[in-house]
Amino acid sequence: MEPLVASPYSSSETPDLQQLFKRQQARSEALRREDAGPRAVRLRKLGEWIEQNRTAIQEALYTDFRKPATETDVTEIWPSQTELKHTLKHLKQWTSIQPVDTPLALMGARGWKQAEPKGVCLIMAPWNYPFYLAIDPLISALAAGNCAIIKPSEMTPSVAALLSRMAREVFDPAEVAVVEGDKEVATKLLKLPFDHIFFTGSPQVGKIVMRAAAEHLTSVTLELGGKSPVIVDETADLRDAAEKIVWGKGINAGQTCVAPDYxxxxxxxxxxxxxxMQAVVQRFYNATGQGVATSDSFARIVNQHHFERVAGMLEDAQQHGATVAMGGHVDARQRFIEPTVLLNPAADSRVMQEEIFGPLLPIRTFRTLMQATDEVNSRPRPLALYVFTQNKENQRYLLRNIPAGGAAVNETILQLAHPELPFGGAGNSGIGRAHGYAGFLAFSNEKSVLKQRTGLTGIKSFYPPYTPKVQRMVGWLLRWL
Incomplete structure (x- = not known):
């Protein structure tokens, strides 16, 4: 990729991966014995670095795909800080022993759960939110007491280099390290016997990661994507819906895993x-009347390959009968694609078959909720479902009948920002959950412990030999307990 601006950051050399992995394995044994205190110290140091390097983060994102500084603040820095604050607030509670009720049949015993770190974890971050989607799982990994190796995307080299600098300045490489490089480096990393892999990216690459993890029976969290639908019924507040849909689609030029897809x-x-929607686009991105391409509030497509992919989808949609109702302008030199609405695209067109990951929004109509539900459910399960309605029964119907990783009613995107809501996909859109306590558990082994008293216990009544008395007691157990 050719950056829009020359990168001010220099890439670090790829370390000896085997040696780095062994160092982290050795260090993970010491981290396993730590309580919440040292973990909180690492998290605070990370938070301080983010605060001190806000401008550098903005510059790196702008260099890679001209992401507006304010948008970087809102979608990369603020959610990272929110996750940090939430984790620090609850860390002592999460790491404490969690008692559980004991059934009468196990009278005399008591049970509890205690979270223990998995060990050495691999975090494979994507290019679309290259800072936040590296930092967010790192926060969870550190909170759970793990060591971590981060593999940032090579498509955003400025952010990758910045993450490398962050790791060097904040952490001991035996605890946290960033490894830059291309697919070859990622392939080498996937051959190592990590204790957990956290991957964010496409379903296609997610399958590769899962196959590699299976060789070592490594657990995985896969945050993938898919075609996230927006359903607008006849009762919706249309002005409100238009603002939220355009905002959700316009952020990052549509390069968001939970962006409204159709x-x-x-x-x-x-x-x-x-x-x-036409009025909103003008207010958001063309306030001066000089065109969206001149706006400082609209990002660019990350590289030439993805520009050609999205531009090709636009052309294919028109060839399949879709009407451009808004937008449609592209500029290869800037890797710019205008926010574009496509009316009535054919079901077999690329914009209705593939995840768009760009500022194209196909629109199709329905008469009944059953029609809309059937159309969504004819595709793999989406990462997000968006419902705009003022009818509570319609809301209940759609949420009940459309499986999805998550959902938002009368909003887009923001379910991702709620630290108490687990985030993840279903089926093709992902495996496992992230954020908050769910993220902590993703990087933890939730060990179950039963402690029995010595001497007489209830279960000893069922020990052999299986006399008639024991058989009667078993019958009583099955009937009443």
Missing amino acids: LLVHEAVQEPLLAE
Whole structure:
């Protein structure tokens, strides 16, 4: 990829991966014995570094794909800080022993759960939110007491180099290290027997990661993607819906795993919704009237390959009969694609078959909720479902009948920012959960412990030999306990 601006950061040399992995294995044994205190110290140091390097983070994101500084603050820095603060607030509670109730049949025993670190973890971060999606799982890994190796995407080299600098300045490499490089480096990393792999990216690469993890029976968290639908019924507040849909699609130029991917709108409100969306795009990205391409609030496609992919989808949609109702302008020199609405694309067109990951929004209409539900459910399960309605029964129907990794009602994107809501996919859109306590558990082995008293216990009544008395007691057990 050719960056829009020359990178001010220099890439570090790839370390000896075997040696680095062994160092972290050795260090992980010491971390296993630590309580919440030292973990909190590491997390605070990370938070301080983020605060002190806000400008550097903004510059790196702008260098890689001209991401606006304010958007970097909102989508990369703020959620990282939110996750840190939430984790520090609850860390002592999460790491403490969690008692559980004991059934009467096990009278005399008591049980509890205690979280223990998995060990050495691999975090494979994507290019679309290259800072936040490296830092967020790192916070969970450190909170759980693990060592971690981060593999950032080679498609965002400035952020990758910045993450390397962060690791060197904040952490002992035996605890946290960043390894830069291309697919070859990623392949070498996947051959190592990590204790957990946290991958964010496409379903296609996710399958490769899962196959590699299977060789070592390594647990995985796969945060993938898919085609996240937006359903707008005839009762929705159209102005409000238009603002939230355009915002959710416009962030990062549509290069977001939970971005609205396609819109299903009740046929009675398609035209007024489209008019509202056109007005919102002008307010958000063309306030000066000089065109969206001149806006300082709209990012660019990350590299030439992805620009050509998204531009090709636009062309394919039109060839399959879709009408460009808004936008449609592209500029290969800037890797710019205007926010574009496509009306009535064919079901077999690429924009309706592939995850778009760009600022194209196909719109199709429906008459009944069953029609909309059937269309969504004809595809693999999405990472996010967005429902815009003021009818509670319609809300219940759609949430109950459409499986998805997560959902938002009368909003887009923000379910990702709620630290108490576990985030993850279903089926093709992912495995496992992240953020908050769910992220802590993803990097932990939740050890179950039963402690029995010595001497007489209830279960001893069922020891052999299996006399008639024992058989009667077993019958009583099955009937009443």
